[in-house]
Amino acid sequence: MTEDNVISRQAALAALKRFGITGEQVYLIDFIPLIEMLWADGQAQAGEVAVLDDYIDKHVSHVNKLAGCKVLETEKAKDFVNRFLTSRPSPEIMQTLRGFVKPVRLSAADERDNQKLRESLLHTCMDIASSAVTEYPYQLQERFNPAEKSCFFNILESLSEQEPQEPSVPL
Template sequence: MSPGGGFLTERGRVLEEEFFYKENQRLLKQLRQMKKMEESKEALAETSGISDDAILQSLLELHIDAQTLAALALVPLIEVAWADGYLDEKEKQAVLEAAHASGFEKGQVAYEVLESWLTQQPKPKLLETWVEYIRELRGQLSEEEHKSLKASLLGRARSVAEASGGYLGLGFKVSKTEAAVLKTLDEAFG
């Protein structure tokens, strides 16, 4: 073996180690990002009630976090509940039940916002902003994802609308003003 051979072998090993160190660091960073994404996906699933992995992934890729999705999920409930200008106890209970079923708990910021909306009707700008957001989001989701999100959000809103409907269970379950809000919500999805 020539004197330079040992040096080259040693340098080659150092080069390999450096390469694999950098590669391991890159893989470790990728693993951390994947773990963070999975945690974010779990938070989105908890917040939204959506279990479809593809939809959750699409929402993450659109930089929609759990708090944004919380607002997205709560606005239809609140708007339907306040449609006639006041909130009765059955509607309030239906909103809280839907929020709880979606993973909202006391102590969370989104829950506190919800409670404030249950005591004071939000300004019309809230619904306008929600409609604009949904229209923009519509073009970013696949047809299946779009349908699933629509069904999830509008289904909960309809439950709130039906909560206090009719006198002694008779008559229309959804008032005209609630139906108008449901129509606005539905039209936002196109």
């Protein structure tokens, strides 16, 4: 893949601004793949939301600790997320927003920090998918339904260390 297909951090920040995501909110786009995973089976179930809430608390605390001051507030982070929980967001918008996570949040100079965040997001995606099923009883391979499995692999690919293609940005 050529560098022409890779979106820069500056281009991603400019695109996020068009979506109304600016300032400290850029630290909240980590939640996008988690929200996407939460909705993958078509339902935002209480167990999935509880996993996301726990991640929000830890994420806000971690960002503030790294910054050495209060950059994020838990309530504002939850408000950010709640706008995606009241009704299922467009999968296309979520995919577009997810495309900005890597250039904005996984492009730090310290690759070890990038890897920790990547792993944290992927682990939490699995926790969300496994926290609730839509039908009981379920078969051995049905804890994650096919839509969740597909969503997880799409998220995995977009957060991978290989460079994804530039996300499409609606005008």
